[in-house]
Amino acid sequence: MAQLCHSLLFLLLLSAFCITGATGRASHPSSRARAFVVEQCQATRYPELCVQCLSNHANASAQSQQQLAQYALAMSLARACYTRAYVTKVAAQLKQTKAKEYQAVKDCLDQINDSVGQLSQSINELQRINHDGEGNFLWHTSNVQMWLSTVLTEAMTCIDGFSGHAVGGKVRATIKAKVLNVAHMTSNALALFNRFVAIHRATRSKAQP
Template identity: 65%
Template sequence: MGKSNIYLLLLIYLIAIAEASKLTVPRHSRIRAFVETQCQTTRYPKLCVHCLSSYVNSTTQSPQQLAHVALRVSLARANYARAYLIKVAKEMRQSKAKEYQAMKDCLDQINDGVHQLTRSVKELQRIEIEDEYGFVWHQSNVQSWTSAALTDALTCMDGFSGYSRGGKTRAIVKAKVLNVAQVTSNALALFGRYVTKHHSSHSIKPQP
């Protein structure tokens, strides 16, 4: 093959790459822009964008879908924290550490949080098949259960306030539980944004 043909093929290849980038980059930018816009109403917007961007694609671009993704992320983080707490609580019990009771109480709170978030995820899946009055019922359940999960995480952290010791393990536990609290707070805000948008496009208004 002559040099001119090689250069021609190389030029065609480079043009193809350039055209492909024109198609993919804007779409990716639109997806991220959607997530950033929705996350603006959360208490931790940077964390919100970081956690949700990788789970959102071109078919997941509605406030309801994003709220559902956010709740699933919260549930995943709560399960992750619970697994670590189970391990630590077992080790503390065997060593008869003074912090064991606080760790056990925290584990109980996170267990309840996992339960509440699981209910919220399932409830949000049902919300679209109901009439408007049914929507209000499911909306109230999701908000109540997600709020309870947030309270559980915060209560867990408060339980360690009286302990000045605990070192690295206690710091890791608090960091994991804090993350659960933050992503759950974001999920609650995103769900609230979805609810507001829904009610603004329907005749019935949310009950006080």
């Protein structure tokens, strides 16, 4: 899992501006490709964040809902890995001196570790859709939807877990912001995945006699 996170360094660089409320502009994708990304992102809960994060991928997306969903999942995983590294560092600093604060951060870290695994599984599962045939489509899609929904739940569990704990205000705010960013990106990835699933089903339905 750590090796996978290391391999996502390039995506981390691309996603550095993918934070809620960011105003940074992406590079210059073709107008047609960017229009495709903007259109797809309208199905998400955080469309501005979606466009900010995915515009750099617009030229390579080939206007494919599946590829865009795949990339959105990879970006979410990259941010989750980045967040895990930060929370791991904080936990190590607190472990020897502040037991109560450490436990709150450790509980959050456990949630993030689970999220990294579930996002990784989701990426692999989406890739298998192309190889296992139409008969397993429902199985793969339901797995991805379940795992991504769990990531969202775990993010909120992490944030709620700081209530009543005297973790330093700046540290607590930073962790919450990073975890919330992962949740927003994952929410967008789930929406894009659901859009791909809906379009795929509609296309298959029309193709049937």
